[in-house]
Amino acid sequence: MHKDQFLSRRRALLAGAAVLGAAGAAGTAQLLATDQGSPAGSSAAPATPAVPSTPAAPAAGAQANRAARVAGKPSAYRLQPIAGYGPARTAPARTLVRHEPFLRMSGRGRTMVLTFDDGPDPRYTPQILRTLKAHDVRAMFFVCGEMAVDNKDMLREMADEGHVVGNHTWSHPLLTRLTRSGIRSQMERTCDVIEEASGERPAWFRAPYGAWNRAAFQLGAELGMEPLGWTVDTLDWRTPGAGTIERRVMNGAAPGVVVLAHDAGGDRSQSVRALRDYLPRLLDSDYHVTVPRRQAT
Template sequence: MEKDQLLTRRRALLTGAAALGAAGVAAALAPGTGNRAAPPPAAGPRAARRPLKPSEYRLSPLTGYGPPRSATGRTPVRGEPLLRVSGRGRTMVLTFDDGPDPRYTPHILDTLARYEVRAMFFVCGEMVTANRDLLARMADEGHVVGNHTWTHPLLTRLSRRRIRTEMERTCDIIEKTYGERPEWFRAPYGAWNRAAFRLGAELGMEPLAWTVDTLDWTTPGTATIVDRVEDGAAPGVVVLSHDAGGDRSQSVRALRRYLPELLDSGYHVTVPRRQHL
């Protein structure tokens, strides 16, 4: 008698477990969820979405920039670099090339931090080797780091193998120091060729040029750099400046002047984010 009761209880437990398992499988394969399990229900009523503060909006990256990656995950091979970004509102991107340089990059990072703004830094691998702490700071503060080759050569005069070496070595040191491989690259001097576009795509990077060139490398004066940025300001604009490669004290002072003015004028200075499928 006791044995029959144990068998009956065992059958009941197995029947219940089978029912629960069937329900779980049905939920996991429900339409619209693919092969992933449905998310757990929210605990309690959904809280109302509060409006973003100005600083939070400035720190939010752009979305919808450029065509998304293909379904295979391969980066498209372009015939020309991207010149501007797309996004809602008056959005702009500030970019700084040739660094990092311990004389100027920290001051630029300090100004960006003061206004809670993120920017892009296209770094040279040989500069990173002696200034890894600055790349680590860029990562901590949410800036985007791009590939500007190892030694800043004119790519149009190099062999395909040499271009790959310049770009690949820089990708490797960025990943080791910054924590991620770069998704953007910029040719030194803005000199692109077919090999650079193809190799950049093979390394998973999109080519980004600029819309407004401050020509700060010519040291035209702080006021001139400020005027060039403010005159060229418009939705989607990408501004080119430098934080290394020479005396960049004018670039540092100019950023301190034009950044708060752009923000007060209603511009949202942020960084692009690629869409991944």
Template sequence: MTKDQSLTGLLTRRRALLAGAAAVGAAGTAGLFATVTGEKPIRPAPAAGPQTHRALKPSAYRLEPLTGYGPPRAAPRRVLVRRRPFLRVSGRGRTIVLTFDDGPDPRYTPHILDTLREYDVRAMFFVCGEMVADNKELVARMADEGHVVGNHTWSHPLLTRLSRGRIRAEMERTCDVVEETYGERPAWFRAPYGAWNRATFQLGAELGMEPLAWTIDTLDWTTPGTGTIIHRVANGAAPGVVVLSHDAGGDRSQSVRALRAYLPRLLDSGYFVTVPERKYR
């Protein structure tokens, strides 16, 4: 055998080995997909010779799309299970947080949003899912104007009287409708009536939400008068406090008028109206 013939034989054997490795790799890849999906591996077509194209069965092309019909839902953020809700917020200077519960309500929420926009401040709205379902455009406006939308359950029940499964349903259903409308899942949760228990803290954390209560209760739901609401906010104002008001659940015209009066006074007194920041662990 000549030197050239020996070299040719060596190259031929090398090509055969590479071709065999490629075939084994292709078969292994097909086997891997079959293991994950439960589908039979798709055999590759021969590399040479006349080929006939057959329509693939549905099971054969399920692996092709890598995108769904919409953006994937983000996994809930890791949140510590608290033993009590936050009552205040930390921050530098004279910060204060305004919160509004039970909405959105087309009779009152737009007026509150108008006032907040006029003074260029952000607030938090703890919404009820059943109200969101009927007033999605207001929640979309909250998002557009930079406000934070929190979870206040679907139907505003007393959670401490519900089973764990019903508590989760109230929370999760509201998370879903807020995400659908607002574009993000709520990062904050407030229990109706301020009634917290171990299950509410655990389930809220599982859904990626921190519990927030309040420092100043305006008791505006009792319709005490516009002047009384203003007085309660002015007397209770201090760095880091959280003010509770309502934009739904009854006649909230006093709440609307009170905000228009006390908000500029807070700003003139040097308060910075803000929203809390989340620190994920």
């Protein structure tokens, strides 16, 4: 599926994925912490779980809020799986539970991550990359394999400029409707394209629509990837206007925030314009906008 076709599919599936998206976002945000400049070797306490922004489908709002509250409670399910037990595709014999954040960001508190999904798109991704480069900022790009396969040069540019290239499946399906083999195929094919273009297999993945399930977590770990949700949803896919997107980012700005935006899947000109406005404002407000690093497991 290419370019604008993402948009119609997103609208058709988003209502069914809203509850799962809220749960997945809150669960992954639970493992996010900012580095407050602690002495080497010290461990920061887990950050308070962040509740994601209101899902796009109003009818699912109450259910999503309940799901977010439940997801905010620590559990072995939410804290699994853990990648890094050896070669990719090798599952641990016994899955352990994390007792501290696996993801830290450098800086003294005012640190944020910008993420862009669904690309790369030759109409919008290069403009986003130019804006990030102009401000010497790195971001995360969760790419879809069928978009990436025809735009490998952009993946190479992302990697060369220090951005993180993550896995967003091959064709952006609702993973909760696929078999385990279908989920693996979606992830693995995209891993292969990313590795071919950038020289490295991805270390992060994000489920389309934020719809996670046990199989997605487990298979992602077997492929050597960690899941990453978000805490501020710009809802830019609705094309609400560049000013609205900018306000959502600035109003949601806080230490440890992960912002969700898009560089493909429809007309993303508003997302491009909004980034040009809110990125310098964040930097002027002393936010450190960067990419995360994984803690050793």
